[in-house]
Amino acid sequence: MSHANAALTPRQRLRMARLIVDDRWPISQAARQFNCSWPTAKRWAERYAAMGEDGMQDRSSRPHRNPNRTPQRLVRKIVHLRWKKRLGPVAIGAKVGMPASTVHAVLTRCRLNRLSHVDKRTGEVVRRYEHDKPGAMIHVDVKKLGNIPDGGGWRYLGKQQGGKNRAATVGAGRSKRRQPLVGTAFVHTVIDDHSRVAYAEIHADEQAVTAVGVLRRAVSWFAARGITVERVLSDNGSAYKSHLWRDTCTELNITPKKTRPYRPQTNGKIERFHRTLADGWAFSRFYASESARRNALPAWLHEYNHHRPHTAIGSKPPISRLTNLAGQYT
Known part of the structure; x- marks a missing residue:
């Protein structure tokens, strides 16, 4: 991937490739001129010869195929266990015979790595909505x-002092167990x-x-x-x-x-x-x-x-x- 200070930006690649393909420079001489390796100069020259100026742009590093990719059948099973059972990567991995890290990668790819992404009751992906203008709903x-009883409640004063404040609050009623109610x-x-x-x-x-x-x-x-x-x-x-x-x-x-x-x-x-x-x-x-x-x-x-x-x-x-x-x- 090229960056601001790269030695071979797309423009420089094009200049080097033209010297090799159009002007018949030796690859080694062009490589020394542009301060890069011989294989690099050869690669850009071949791309220029095959694709022209468009071939000088960066390509995705993603492989065309991945023979070790998790089969779709297992992906569906992992998703099913996540939705219906709310199981984590370790538990799912034990059921399908896969490492927990692989299960987590599948869940991340399917946007199910966090249980907050799915509905707690149905297991379905959460569907969010929003009306388009104020007042529509x-x-x-x-x-x-x-x-809060007079003097403060139990959250900040503790159960004992909170109970005393409840009992001392003016107008406090009584529950069936004769406990003070505020x-x-x-x-x-x-x-x-x-x-x-x-x-x-x-x-x-x-x-x-x-x-x-x-x-x-x-x-x-x-x-x-x-x-x-x-x-x-x-x-x-x-x-x-x-x-x-x-x-x-x-x-x-x-x-x-x-x-x-x-x-x-x-x-x-x-x-x-x-x-x-x-x-x-x-x-x-x-x-x-x-x-x-x-x-x-x-x-x-x-x-x-x-x-x-x-x-x-x-x-x-x-x-x-x-x-x-x-x-x-x-």
């Missing part, structure tokens, strides 16, 4: 989080499929009335930023299967869509957002109370929408896909 879901925060999240711009509210339940209220406010929030919502994708939770949800979608001129039962991968964008939400906001630092954590949500959402790079959209923040509306976005 929004994803909705609810993330449940245990409330309640649950239901984070209703909405994310745009194309831009990944997110909207979230925290409520005390996940009832249909609450979900519908969040949908109405989210649609207004997106509309204020120039986005018209056309479809909404949800799981099969009771709130999203209710008549109230259906009627509200009809009123807002939105087509409701449902995921297949027990298939959260279909709604994977918002599932992944919930993981980011938990790591970046809910459990990212010590909160002395639940109100402190809830007060931190708007600032984190702004950071996520405006500044946090998103790998699925070219390591740019979600707002970058709404550049024509950036001046209106708050």
Whole structure:
């Protein structure tokens, strides 16, 4: 492969080959003139004689045939074991009688070397989708989080002190085992499929009335930023299967869509957002109370929408896909 400082670039090869073929220079003399070996000069001269100027370009070093290549029959068996059994190279190699390194090479060639490339339930290659414009589809879901007791929770203070804080929290209820309960925060999240711009509210339940209220406010929030919502994708939770949800979608001129039962991968964008939400906001630092954590949500959402790079959209923040509306976005 030629490079910037190569002695024989395609232009130099052509000059040397013309001296040998056209001007009848001895190969040894041309080799000394261009500071290369005799076989090298002969090779380029023969290529020039056979192919002309086009023969001076680099060729692929890939062999025309590989008699030791893994037979297609074994490749299919390796892929089948990877998809259906989720086996690694060592286990597959033991079953098919091949070295684990060879199995790994086959899996890499078939883009199956990482289990994240295949669906966990079906074993099929993951099929990703994205709508072509903001508002074409929004994803909705609810993330449940245990409330933080006054004084902080067990994640940062340990089980013993966390339990004491739970018991001392004003208004804490009691479970069937007489354990103190501080309640649950239901984070209703909405994310745009194309831009990944997110909207979230925290409520005390996940009832249909609450979900519908969040949908109405989210649609207004997106509309204020120039986005018209056309479809909404949800799981099969009771709130999203209710008549109230259906009627509200009809009123807002939105087509409701449902995921297949027990298939959260279909709604994977918002599932992944919930993981980011938990790591970046809910459990990212010590909160002395639940109100402190809830007060931190708007600032984190702004950071996520405006500044946090998103790998699925070219390591740019979600707002970058709404550049024509950036001046209106708050």
